[in-house]
Every structure is written in C-alpha cells, then in structure tokens.
Amino acid sequence: MGQPLRVNPILCTGHGLCAELLPEQIALDEWGYPLISDEPIPPGLRKLARRAVTDCPERALLLVKDP
Amino acid sequence: MTGSTGSVSAGLPRLLPAGGRPMELTQYLQSHGPTPYRGGPRTLIDTIESAGLTGRGGAAFPTHRKLTAVASQQGTPIVVGNGAEGEPASNKDKRLLWSSPHLVLDGLQLSAEAVGARQVHLYIHRDPHLLRRLQFALAERAAAGLDPLTVSLVTAPARFLAGESSAVVNRIEGGAALPRFTPPRISQRGVSGAPTLVSNVETLAHLALIARYGAGWFRALGTDQEPGSMLVTLRRADGSGGVEEIEIGPPIAELLRLDEHPAQAVLVGGYHGAWLPAGQARQLALHNSDLHPAGAAVGAGILAALPPDRCGLVESAMVVQYLALESAGQCGTCLNGLPRMAAALSQLADHRAAATARSAPDDLLRWSSLVERRGACHHPDGTVRFLRSALTVFADEIGLHHRGRCRADTNEPFLPVPSTAPAHKHDWS
C-alpha cells in the first residue's frame, strides 16, 4: 500500500506549512523537509490533510485517492 | 517463425563480434540474416517472455513485462534505446554500440514493432566518434531500406544521471537530462505524453538475437532464473580488464583473477553498488541468487577489485564526492545530504584529520537514513548503498585513520572518477 500523503520532492522547497497543519503525520527533518508517516490518515484528520495539500505554496503535497 | 537455431552456436560471443573487429552491415546480414519482423505488434513479446530476458541497464526488470506495459497503454508508444550509461566505471554500452550497432538498431525496430510504436530514438552520450559511427550505420541501413522507422539520434551530457529513464525522456523532449517525479510512470506518460519504452541498448541487442534464434537458444547459457549472456566491465587489481561478454553466473574470483591479482575488496555494481570484502567476494558468483543475500546485485555488470595497497576510504570518498556533485539538485534532501556525506567521508578518509572526525560515522549513518527514498529518483538511494557498504567493509581502515595511520602505499587513485570539469575522459581498452 502506498502512502496516502506524498510529497513531490522536486517541487518542495521546505516551507513547512504541512508539518504545522498535520503534526500527527508530518515532521520536518533537520533541513526543513517533510518526513511523512506511513500510517494511514485517521478519518478525523482527513480535512486537515486536504487543507495541507491546498495550502502548500508550491503545491508539492499530494493526497492519493482511495481506490 | 524463421529461426536459424541450428546454424548459430549457442555459445559465446553473442553480442560482441568474434575476432573483435566491429561488424559492418554486409557482414552482419551474412552472419545473422535479415531482421525477423513479425508483421504485427505483440507477437514477439511471448518469445521474450519464454527467453526470460531481463533489462541489462542495471535494474534487471523482466523485459516482456516492460513491453507489455507500454503496449497496453492508450496512445501510440515511443521507443528509446538508452546507450547513455553515465557510470564512469562502465563501458559496455559504448563498446556494444561501437562493435555491434546493427544488433542494437535491429532491437530498436523489433521492439517498436512489438509495442506498436511509430517513433524511435537512440540516446547516447556526446561522443563525436561514436556519433559518426552510428550515423554511418544508420545511413547504411537506410540505403538498404532496412528500417521501417527512422531512428532519431539524441545526445546526452556526460552526467551520471543522464541515463536515468525519466531524465532520458526529458532530454528527448528537448529539456535538460534531469529526472522527473513519478507518477506518472514513463511507460504510461513519457516523451510528449506518449507511453514510452526506455530500454538499455544491450537489452535491445539480446532481443534482436532472441527474435532470430529463439528462447531456447538464449537459455542455453546462464542459469534458469538468470538466463543468457551479458556484458561486463571489469577492473582487476592490476588495472587490467575492460569489457567482456560472459555467460551469467561465473565466480567473481575467476572474472577478476583474484588468485593472480589479490584484492582487499571488490566493488560490485558500480558507484550505486556495494563493496564486498575480498573473502566474501571469492565465494560468490556473478548472479543475483548469490549476490542479493550478500547485499549486492549484478546490476550493469561492473566489477572492480581494490588492490591491497590502496585505501578504500579514500577511493570511496572520491566516489561519494563525485556522486554529490552529480546530484540533479532538484530535491532538498539530496542537495543537502549528499554534499554533507561527501565532506564527512572525506574527513574520515584523510588520516591526518580523521582523529578529529569522531562524529563522522554517526553523522553519515544519520544522513543516509534521511536521504533514502526521499528523492525523486534513486540517486540518493544508490549513494547510500555504496556509502554504507564502504563504512562496513572498511571499518578497520576507519580505526587506522582515527589513529593517524593509513594502509595505502600510493597516492594514485584506482577507481575512475571524473574530475568536475564538464569534459571527462576515461580509457579502459
């Protein structure tokens, strides 16, 4: 199973918004780039995940649709 | 299905011309007969599946699955022969294109027929001699009316990542030879959005022979799981070596003549491969069933034996420095991690400075975990594999360096690492 949340590392420049919006799933490494958890997103956090995807200034965050 | 299985021996050499001289078109057609077009798409794919051909570009992906994946997409496919090996320690693709261009060009046309492609490209590094040779070969074929599709020759910069499949696609589209983020896979959306088959030139050459002589012929060499022959680039401890064609699976000790030219360690798989201690390497054969459990892989068949009088840390540090400079620079983790790893390893490699680099091994392991699988391509992953193997295999050397000593007797670099200047030359033959 792939991660539902993925980052496009080419577009990502390390703004860090995603980690603030969704700290349960995303942490920042020592250079400011996102480390995304392998855990599936709990239903309660799905809305925040969608917001993180929309708010990313580089549109680097992707939410993979459930099949 | 025409096949002259009986008239060609199943032994070596298969890809490289016997006698070593490059094969011109007339001679080629005399030896191998005309290109055995099937008359329609997909009909070759079953033969390729029976033959068990896997990609010779390093990933060893089953070729029939790649062909099927591209053929089954919507849209007219495009086929690319990838001859830009990028890896400084490898010369096999250059040699193959020089000596047996018509095998590769046949493979290109046959695979295009198999997937229903209407465009073919041949992708090579910017080498004026090779370019002229291929242009001549293509002109010969055009004069003889051999190729249904016109082959477009596309040149690539001499960069390590220029041969990465998505970089190939970008370059053919007219952009820089830099990797892309996937999805979508290039088999689905590649050059100009069309499903694209990117195949190593050696794979195409094997395909051209299998199309003539059949799966059984191909399987007469090699093992059941890894059939056929392959090209390898060897560097023995005495500096001898070069490109050879072998049956898959001989003992590494035999290939590198480790008895005559002892080594302290063997690098298997080039600069994205892994070091093995000589003792372990001596017990292994060059096929994946032996190598995978040892943490290595056959890859593109690059083997280098490190002589006892060199320092493995210095050699590895030079390689990691090169790999760091060859980063595409698109992904933050690779851009931040690789140069730091190169600097830390260089510190360890300098036995006069290593005593102060106490945290370097820990830093290296931490950064390795941070960059793995977080880039758009596999450059950080391969670099980490190489680096981790160096830290393991040369652990004793690290200890020596911490005490201010080094085992090396000479300053001369052993592994071919290009300087950072854009034009680099490396000569094996």
Place this chain on the structure above:
Amino acid sequence: MTPTGSVLWYASGATGVTCLVLFSLIAILGILVNRQGRLPGLPRFAVTGLHRNLSLLMVVFLGVHIVTALAARKAPIPWLSAILPFVSGYQRFWVGLGAVALDLIVALVITSLLRDRLAPWLWRPVHWVSYAAYPVTVGHSFGSHPDIQSGWLLALTLATILAVVAAIGYRVLGAFAGTSRPQRVPEQHTLATSTMSLP
C-alpha cells in the same frame, strides 16, 4: 449632487482606500510566503492563510468600491468602464487605470482559486502580474480621488506603499542570494588525495 450621490461617493473613496491598504498587506504577505518568512507568534500556515483571506476580503471591498463609484453619478461613468479602460468620460485616464487594475486582479484571483485545475506552468507567471497590478492600483488611487492627495490619507497611503517597496526590495535581494531555495552545500572539503603523505 444629491445627498445619496455624496454618500455613495464617499463610500467609494473609503472602500477604495481600504482596497489599497489591503492590497499592500496582501503584497507584503505574498512576499513573505515566497521568502519562507514568518509573522512573529503565528504559525507558518497563517502567513499563507492571511494572504489568501485578505485577498478574498479585498475582492469584496473592491466590488463595493466599483458599485458605489458607478452609482454615485458625480459625473457620468458608464458601467462598462469598470472593466474596459478609458471609455469613461470622467477623468478617463485615472478611472481607466482602475479598470486595468481590476482586470489584472481578477486574473490573479481566478487563477489562484483554480490553481489545481490549471496547467501547472500557468499559475506562477500570472501571479507575477501582481507586480504590475500594484503600481496601477496606486496610480488609479492618486489620480481619481482628490482627498487622497493630502492630509492623513496621503500619509497612510504613502506608508503602505513604502512598506510594499521595502518588501519588494527584500524579495529582490532574496532572489540574488538564493537563500529561500535549497542551497547546495559548498564542497569545502577538497579531498586529501593530493596532499596525502605516505604512512
């Protein structure tokens, strides 16, 4: 002029100034996002969030500004002149600038709202148009309304414009320094091979 006309006229002026101030804030916030800067005490997503929300707020004020200006009838301004520059009889040039600004702002807002559905290469070049929309808006403000040319209104608008100019300076410096992008760590450690001595 009728009392209603006078009220509408002042409403148009007030909303116009509000738009200008909002636009200045939006521009500064936009530059802050680009340079990965922060507002003290606020999380990073607040910078983007404010930039977006203030933009939508400005659109509302802009709508009121245009409607009241056209309805005020201090002098006849055809409705069409809101979007088509230079067709109005009244102070044609300055009102015309307003129409230009509106067209540019509409392009900015619509492309941003539809960013995910548009071709990826489209959004950024259109967004750079904001650097043109701002001076056009400033020109329109100064030329159209005499009240803004003196007193506290002048002070207020000059202050916001100065803030934007400073922000642009910060942005330009950042482009030269390249620090908001991942920085290639300099290869300080040249390899010791050339200076290695034998043990």
